[in-house]
Amino acid sequence: MTELRAVGIGKRFAGVRALDDVTLDFPGGAVTALMGENGAGKSTLIKIINGDYRPDGGQVVLDGAPLALHAPADARRAGIRVIPQEPEIVPHVSVAENVYIGALPRKAGRAFDRAGLRARVREDLRRLGFERVLDPDTLGSRLTPAQRQLVEILRALTTDAKVIAFDEPTSSLSENEVEALFALIRRLREQGLAVVYVSHRMQEIFRIADRIAVLRDGGLVGVRDVDRTDEAEIVRMMVGRDLSDMFAREHSATDEVVLEVDAVTTDDVRDVGLTVRAGEVVALAGLVGAGRSELAGAIVGDLPIRSGQVRVAGRPVRLRRPRDAVRAGMGYAPEERKAQALLMERSVRDNISLVVLDRLRRLRFVRRAEERRLTREYVDRLNVRTPDIEHEVRKLSGGNQQKVVLARWLARRPKVLILDEPTRGIDVGAKAEIYHLIDDLARAGVAILVISSELPEVLGLADRVVVMQNGRVTGELDRSQATEEAILELAMAEDLSTTVQEGSA
Amino acid sequence: SSGKESTSTNTSKKVSGKISIAYLQKQGDQQYFIDEAQGAQAKAKQLGDVDVKVVNLGNDTSKAVSETQAAIAQKTTGVIIVPPDPAVGPQIVQTVAAAKVALLSSDDQICKTGTDPSKCPKDQLVPRVGFSGTQMGTQVGQRAGEEFKKAGWKAADTAIIAAWKQDVTVCTDRVVAAQSAFEQAAGTKVRVVKVGTDNTPPDAQSKTSAAVSGNRSVKHWVVWGCNDENVSGAVNALQNAGYKAADIDGVGLGAYLACKDWGSGKQTGMKAALFINGYDVGGLAVQTMVDYLRGGKAMPQEAFAPTKMVDPTNWRQSGVKCT
Amino acid sequence: MTRTTTSREPVDAEPKEGVPRRILTAIGPQNISLVAALIVVVAIFTFLNSGYLTWSNVQVIGEAATVAGLLAVVQTVVIICGAMDISVGSQAGVASVISAMAFMSTGHDPFLGIAAAIGVGIVAGLLNGLVIVYGRVNPVIATLATLAAYKGVAQLISGGRAQGFVLGDDLFIFIARGRIAGLPVQVCILLVVALAIHLMLKYTDVGRNIYAIGGNDTAARLAGININKYLIAVYALAGIIAALAGIILTARTGSGQPTSGSEGLELQSITAAALGGAALKGGKGGVAGTLLAVLLLGALNNGLNVVGVNTFWQNVAQGALLVIAVIIQQRRTGERAVGLPT
């Protein structure tokens, strides 16, 4: 049976030691979960296994033979497949080609078998139960984040692999897709593959993994069998201390309505109404493609509203572009940090101060000292792990990048804060910190609308839950009424008659 | 087809009715050629029932071929061409001959059977109207030599700036001719500093400035080039480098920029310029073509428009137009 | 270079699929407007001068557009990779000179002349690719540099003068003036090359990989595509096609031209590729669109001369018409006017 071993792997980047002498095996026929805080080195380890980064020391050994990994092509040839943390999609070609990129089916000579490809992808989609969420002919540029992640997952199926590593595959997926993915992973495990699985979602790990390896500060803390450990121990291994009161939120809503969305209709959203009061946290729940991000985009003036109105503090806002929303006191952290929020090649400072420059300037000159002070303050508050505030954002780990996005909007202190998947890719410890932050903000009177696909998060945070499906609001649940079952029922209101979960058998 | 259809030479059959002429010019956005185009069109108007279409070929020999083909496709009766490079001559001659359209070259010479007109048997040259490059260069060099003698400079502390676009062969011809004429007139050899430019004043100016930096020991400068742009740019550079007008012996070619210096009444290193009148050449070319087409009058092997050396004292009388 | 693919372009509704719509999609909406623009241009010039829409003039348009067309087609491939080759014109110049000189020095053997030119084209193209990939020089800078360097090489080996004389040779005459089934040989060459490249791009895995590299090079790299090999090969291809263009140039003008005839071709080829729908960021574009754009620009150019518009107005008209054509094309997509268009 296959076995992948990482032996004595070390890797440092200028100023940061990402991995330090990590020795770890990934046996075949088992799912090894890799856990650790943001920036612990999980993605770096996976990139090394994939031949994307070259380690400073150590070796990757497959079935007893050391591998010479100079490029991802080498890893691929050896039978290693990696689903990276950030989906990499080719924009102007179809989903089908995206899935089989680098391994397109051929006919005679080098002719490319377009029909064969489409048939194969359709079959893959059907097998996994994704045919309703993903069309093989859509162009890559038109996919939603969830769909992009599904494409990445489908790529795992294209080759005969011995090892498959998933780097946070579910961070923007909702229950349905997660189920299908798990069915797939179980099948892979039965076939004897070594599966590496990275996630910050604790429940998932305990459902799918056989072993849990924990990294901290680039070093291996330990490996546990799932049967012989529990969440508390893993968290302790990850952060070095106990975490309690994770979701303890107190009710702080007032009666003052700050955000009113009144019968808003856009191209994908129909007749949506909701309100958020000062000090209240409203969660917007739903499945992939329910139209939540679309609604958020419309509320902040980025997508055209065909009819309906948005009011902030009672005053109607004329939304022609996001600037109008920002001016009216709204803040919006979009779901895709890399594509929609971050200036990857600029510093942490530049990224955080972006929306407060108008407050920091004097005669249009930015007050640099004040800017640095403000940036440091938020870097400290959110515990962003960066060597210093002039560090380029692209060099941060995924979770820390997300914190930078949040810091940006917190620094602006808006009246309304719209957070689309705010904890996507964030570790348990940091998650708790962010929940505390959201709680603090609410207490300070900010009206908060959170879009989240993670049900525990929705339940833990929200004063009220608004559920959407297919571009419409299908129900609203008070905190006391909200349970996972109730939310899912509303989220799938129209689908209930049809069975969805073929793939999980 | 193989493209090798027999190409019988011009049959002169008289054309009655409307005559349409295509005037294909290289560098059609340069002042000299703009004048030439206007001269051609004015002459056509004067003759009546003649239509002249002017096309700018830039420096593109390939375009010369396609515009010739286009003119033929338009049933043009005569083609007058200023070839961007004489090497394209044979191709033009064969293209035109196949369609039995009359051909006249203007300014630069072309040969029917070879790429180099200077090595062409006399009877194989296409009839031409214009100025001889060698002759122009000779006149420039001669005048420069005379000025050199008059100033009484010594060859040892004098140098010549020759500024031209080095991949334009007709430019090279002029500059080479100027040098031998200068040596004749001056009776001595003077060192030549070759400055490669793109034939525009700013480029001539900066390139010359640099060349001067490399030759600070020189006390007096003689300047010539492919056209007025080069000479005027180079003279400007010398003046900016601190040389007095009296230490510069610049002889322009065209006179359309030199006249600006003279018009201002200031002292200038631009001592003289060969006035070549594009307007006259354009008119003469059209006249020659029409005479041939209408009256069957054979085109003369070479017809030269008059050139005149002008200087600050006599340029106005000579008909130099200054914008 | 990792490219962030913007997730949600502010685009309006997905077009509904119907049969007419299907046909439209097959030609591509981008190309439709080029066809429309072409029809308008032809209509206007035909109205102004009856000599415009004659078979002989159409041939002239085709022949005049061949050299630029070849370069535009291969430039399209380079641009799809997300790169650019600004040196194509200079490469054609070197090849032109070499073809004529090799022809002369081998006792008038046209095949040796052509082979030598193509060989030199491959070398020049490979050098571009190697400098870019292994020298890590930005493609624009690198090929701007080789634009100058190759031009210098052409001038040096030729002494700046046109070289040789090839119109005594049957093959060169055939290329210059021959017809195959009534079509000029040059145009046939262009069509064959375009078709071959079109097939490669659309119907082989090589072509699909090229789109992937240009669309998202990280994705391509992670998928195990040997990006470096592809990029170098594409530059070599550009060198070969540029050499072909140089050979045609030699045949057209009768001699090897170091610079005349090949200057300015870089901008023309990029213009045609971009007008034909290639995105300069890479990943998008096609031969059909480029050819249509070449045809449109050629028809425009020729028409302005046929009608006898003065050079200065031609510049204004060309610029204005180009902008108008693209504006119309873009208006049809109904994209929202925010930020830079692609």
Place this chain on the structure above:
Amino acid sequence: MTRTTTSREPVDAEPKEGVPRRILTAIGPQNISLVAALIVVVAIFTFLNSGYLTWSNVQVIGEAATVAGLLAVVQTVVIICGAMDISVGSQAGVASVISAMAFMSTGHDPFLGIAAAIGVGIVAGLLNGLVIVYGRVNPVIATLATLAAYKGVAQLISGGRAQGFVLGDDLFIFIARGRIAGLPVQVCILLVVALAIHLMLKYTDVGRNIYAIGGNDTAARLAGININKYLIAVYALAGIIAALAGIILTARTGSGQPTSGSEGLELQSITAAALGGAALKGGKGGVAGTLLAVLLLGALNNGLNVVGVNTFWQNVAQGALLVIAVIIQQRRTGERAVGLPT
């Protein structure tokens, strides 16, 4: 420096802040290699000809580089936005002609001449911006089109001829040959413009927003930046600076030049910006690097002429040196050689 509360120390070489280190960071590693290249170039030419490193020749280099330098500086701003302005040269041509013609027709008032030129520059720049943002025309295509159109306009209003004569006027003479504290006036103009743009880019919120737009336009839009306004303003700025370059051209040559002197400036300005570290996909670059690149190219150009290298070799040498400079620069970053470099 911020320390996170968690246990881990950021291991290893956080560069120790020392004084030399500080200076190094201030110049930037990219610029360091330009400085090194400059030193090498100067050393070589000084060795070959003692007239090279003289104050008068340094002034010559500065003056020769001014026009291209101005355009390169503003091109840097355009490129940082992720766009490009290929029409700068033509805009300078129009401005040059207009300045001379307005000067002549207002009875030799230099200020009116200059004002008219700048006014025309603004209009031309705004037109570019509007066509790009609201016409949704790709910046390269749009400015390629206006490159032709503005050139045609310059030729039309001037009839293709050099216009007027301004060297009878004190102000124009001052611009052409004056010195301020020993420095040529043209160079002073360039330095003032460069400094102003540098301050704007680095120290104002406007500049920061420009970097944001080029770095990630979706992020900039969602952060409430009015991208359209910025883009149009940047093109207008390009128009103004191009007009300034045109005025200097007029003063240098003594008359308004429709095309001669302004052709090829687009490529020069893009080359300098890119060599100076501006990324063509936007979001990166700076005035200091661009100025260094302008100086390097100017010193190279001048040196080749001082030493008296023939034009053909100059082309080869320029191309080769450009490539070598960038390769050295890139090697220092130690980036892995995969795919297209940025």
